[in-house]
Amino acid sequence: MKLILLGAPGAGKGTVAKQLTKLDGSVQISTGDILRGAVQAGTELGKEAQGYMDRGDLVPDSLIMGIMEGRLQEDDCKSGFLLDGFPRTIPQAEALTELLTKLGISLDMAVDIDVPRDVIFDRLCTRRTCENSDCQAIYNIKSMPPKKEGICDKCGSAIVQRADETEAAIAHRLDTYTEKTAPVAGFYEKLGLLKSITGTSSDVVVDGIQKALGN
Ligand code: ADP
Ligand code: ZN
Numbered sequence: 001m002k003l004i005l006l007g008a009p010g011a012g013k014g015t016v017a018k019q020l021t022k023l024d025g026s027v028q029i030s031t032g033d034i035l036r037g038a039v040q041a042g043t044e045l046g047k048e049a050q051g052y053m054d055r056g057d058l059v060p061d062s063l064i065m066g067i068m069e070g071r072l073q074e075d076d077c078k079s080g081f082l083l084d085g086f087p088r089t090i091p092q093a094e095a096l097t098e099l100l101t102k103l104g105i106s107l108d109m110a111v112d113i114d115v116p117r118d119v120i121f122d123r124l125c126t127r128r129t130c131e132n133s134d135c136q137a138i139y140n141i142k143s144m145p146p147k148k149e150g151i152c153d154k155c156g157s158a159i160v161q162r163a164d165e166t167e168a169a170i171a172h173r174l175d176t177y178t179e180k181t182a183p184v185a186g187f188y189e190k191l192g193l194l195k196s197i198t199g200t201s202s203d204v205v206v207d208g209i210q211k212a213l214g215n
Contacts, residue, residue: 001020001024001026001080001082001108001109001213002026002080002081002105002106002107002108003020003026003081003082003083003107003108003109003110003111003209004083004086004087004107004109004110004111004188005017005082005083005084005085005111005113006110006111006112006113006181006184006185006188007111007112007113007114007115008115008117008120008174008177008181009120009124009170009173009174009177010115010120010121010123010124010127011113011114011115011120012113012115012200012202012205013030013084013085013113014028014030014084014138015138015202016111016113016202016205016206016209017030017082017084019202019203019206020082020206020209021082023206023210024079024080025079025080026079026080026081026082027076027077027079027080027081027082028081028082028084029068029071029072029077029081029082029083029084029086030084030085031064031067031068031084031085031086031088032084032085033084033136034067034071035049035053035059035067036053036133036136036162037133037134037136039053040133041133045063045066045067048063049063053163053164054163054164054169055164055169055172056164056169056170056172056173056176057172057176058088058089058176058180061089061091061092061095064086064088064092065092065095065096065099068086068096068099069099072099072100072103072105073103087184088180088181088184089180089181089184090183090184090187092184093184093187093188094187097191107193108193108213109193109194109195109209109212109213110184110185110188110193110194110195111195111196111197111205111208111209111212112185112188112194112195112196112197113197113199113205114196114197114198114199115198115199115200116200117174119200120174121170121171121174123140124165124170124173125165125167125170126140126141126142126143127139127140127161127162127165128140128141128159128160128161129159129160129161129162130152130154130155130157130158130159130160131157131158131159131160132152132155132157134155135152135154135155135157137152137153137154137155137159139152139159146159195208195209195212197209197212
């Protein structure tokens with residue numbers, strides 16, 4: 001499948017994407033994961049992106065489009081992809097439309113995962129992430145703690161609170177979402193590609209997506 005996953009930070013895009021990859025071998029492409037990997041590796045891209053990310057601001061569209069233009073042409077995308085955290089602005093959505101046309105790829109659907117803001121805020125404050133950039137597994141100290149406190153179940157690295165997951169940065173990210181990213185759903189609605197799913201459980205969202213795809 002070739003899907004865009006829309007929704008606020010903490011709506012569960014990453015969790016849903018991981019479940020979907022298991023269904024048909026589509027790859028998850030998370031711009032947030034790619035950027036955090038670049039920051040840790042200290043690449044030019046990482047150096048440019050870090051300040052924006054720590055403040056909870058969006059990274060400039062041109063940087064993101066540079067990443068995605070290369071990423072979508074990699075071989076593993078041929079079996080399908082789940083875009084997680086991209087496009088996040090109307091200019092990114094417009095540029096993606098152009099890029100996909102150029103590459104001869106058509107999208108199945110854009111899924112908007114709709115979760116109430118109070119649930120989101122609570123989730124983000126209790127979210128923890130594996131600090132190993134090759135792993136980046138996600139935990140929640142309330143609902144999904146690791147087996148051993150502070151240690152990733154999958155790779156044994158430390159799990160940490162992201163720099164952009166302080167209360168102030170979270171509030172700022174949610175405002176940025178409302179202002180810049182929420183309108184992207186309308187963009188896909190006009191193209192007849194939007195499917196909105198309300199649900200705080202990733203299983204419910206995954207079921208809704210499969211039904212919408214006719215599976
Ligand atoms: P979340 O969905 O939890 O906000 P992500 O991991 O998707 O987190 O993104 C983390 C940060 O990376 C964002 O706050 C932003 O600074 C940057 N980022 C990720 N994707 C994009 C994008 N498509 N456009 C601009 N900035 C992005
Ligand atoms: Zn890990």
